[in-house]
Amino acid sequence: MKPRITLKNIAKEFGVSISTVSKALKDSHEISEETRGKIKAFADYYNYKPNSLALQLRNQKTSVIGVIIPEIVHHFFSTVINGIEQYANEKGYNVMVCLSNESYEKEVSNFTVLTNGSVDGLIVSVARETQENQIYKHFDALIKDDFPLVLFDRIIDEIDCDKVIIDDIGGAFKATNHLVEIGAKRIALITTQDYITVGSLRKEGYLKALVSNGIGIDESLIYKIDDTKDLHEQIGKIINVKNPPDAILAVNEIYAAIALKASKAKGLSIPDDIAIIGFTSGLISEFTYPPLTSVEQHGDLMGRQAAELLINRIESKGPNDFQKVVISTGLKIRKSTLSVN
């Protein structure tokens, strides 16, 4: 790569000082019209652009936001990034994305790299392993230094910072209510392991709805999927019993789609024999047969919110109280809960 042209180069070219060049390029009245013209023409011709590293160092500001997420090949997270990027860009920030791959170690290493001055603030969704082990040292270090930090979706209550979450309880509540309304009696919940906060929150909403409808809680209808094992097998077992549930609430799109597939394979009719709702963020629900009723998560909005909180934090002088923003969900009703009759 050719070395980039610098102020020093230009200065040498005209036998003037670096500061003269700098001022000339900034149209300072301190520099004569003549000198200014020459320098600007030259700089323009050689496509001079100030080295942003130097500027960042001098201004003690990078205008970069770091984002650490568990994975990127996941529709929900990409919509969030999209939202972050949109808002950040409007405000003149760039986005640096790092993946933890659900690993604690990787998350910590991302923290170390990003908080060494490369970014002005951090937006994080916690890795599964971190949630599992509950080791938050890397967060504590940031908090102690008042480093701008926003957690989203997979948050940690103990950490004192701005947070953005989906209204998981409300979403599951609405969905479960809907299932009750269409006549379901034995509503199964397909969820994640307990340490995944969103999983347990959705379970909470599910339980709340059952209670408020006077339906008894049947623990045997709550299935906790292990994401590291075969999904089709685990979910198949829920459907392939003598007396399967008459409705299913799945905490994500994949679980719901697999349950749908398994139900059809067993010859059950949907929604008449079994109604299915999934939390969603992707396009699958729309294209299954029948299409899946789903709890919509508005990842874009979540990303925008997170970015807004972070940038406010970065640019604010005084200490403000930390906020916890809740993004409400929508229930998109499709054929998997809508009897044609």
Added chain:
Amino acid sequence: MKPRITLKNIAKEFGVSISTVSKALKDSHEISEETRGKIKAFADYYNYKPNSLALQLRNQKTSVIGVIIPEIVHHFFSTVINGIEQYANEKGYNVMVCLSNESYEKEVSNFTVLTNGSVDGLIVSVARETQENQIYKHFDALIKDDFPLVLFDRIIDEIDCDKVIIDDIGGAFKATNHLVEIGAKRIALITTQDYITVGSLRKEGYLKALVSNGIGIDESLIYKIDDTKDLHEQIGKIINVKNPPDAILAVNEIYAAIALKASKAKGLSIPDDIAIIGFTSGLISEFTYPPLTSVEQHGDLMGRQAAELLINRIESKGPNDFQKVVISTGLKIRKSTLSVN
């Protein structure tokens, strides 16, 4: 935010020079065991970490890779980013993601920001608008300076740099052949506007397969979708005619899924009345009913390749010839082309 601790702080604390501190922290033998110990303990206690901006400026290296893609809420692109991130990380690089949103202007502005010293190299998939207008000034500027650049998927032939592409021709060829093999006579192609390179390459493979099978080319079976208009309407028109095609090759998953939906709505049986194949990168194809046979694109691999080419370019001294790597596709056969009979 609390100001971060620097070498200068530590130096002042112990009344030594900055260089002494720097050397002590690097375990230099030039510094006495005693001084070294004190300094390291202090630095450790206050969690000193060298400011990476300063290092980047000094070393003239950021260890950051810039990635510019048209959109991120797109399964294919997220898999590519995933691949890039994986490989980059293995090599000690970080990834900065920018979105062009298919806009020429945004792409240019991303170029400007990223090439001002923030990144060591750039991986780009060209925005639709740029392909449409064929204005490549921003690329030319980079090429002239030998700035490390890799194009992927949506590439520009005229630009002299490393490139990674999907074997679009081969993929479409294989898919079309498969359709012929299962007995299709009137194979429609649902593709994009011509200026989208991948679209026209896939069309090329489609045509090649027809020719090699001695099937006449019927231009009226080639449908060019306008992404800015209603997809369901445009694709519906293809199916809802007296004599619809008996097979469809769609250049992406969404087109294929919509065609499938429209066919079912019309009461056509799949694959017996109409067989469907889509290029894919997402999960939709797996969960439609029936599941869609698809041309798999291996975005992860593509990302890894792009990152590898770029990092080699960044780290290589002498000028090497530019490479064009072709990632081959797979044909995943599912029920949409597999008659149950």
Added chain:
DNA sequence: AAATGTTACGCAAACGTTTTCGTGTTTATA
């Protein structure tokens, strides 16, 4: 006793920029 070697540190340049504060020269004012 002189020469040499070792130890333990500091100085200063370099990366590229901005900006404050001089300062020498010219021009305008009293």
Added chain:
DNA sequence: TATAAACACGAAAACGTTTGCGTAACATTT
């Protein structure tokens, strides 16, 4: 004609780091 502005520029510090070189003070060798 002396004095004050106005003009046009340069020096240097600052952001935080690394590193080659210089050098005192002390230790060892011949």
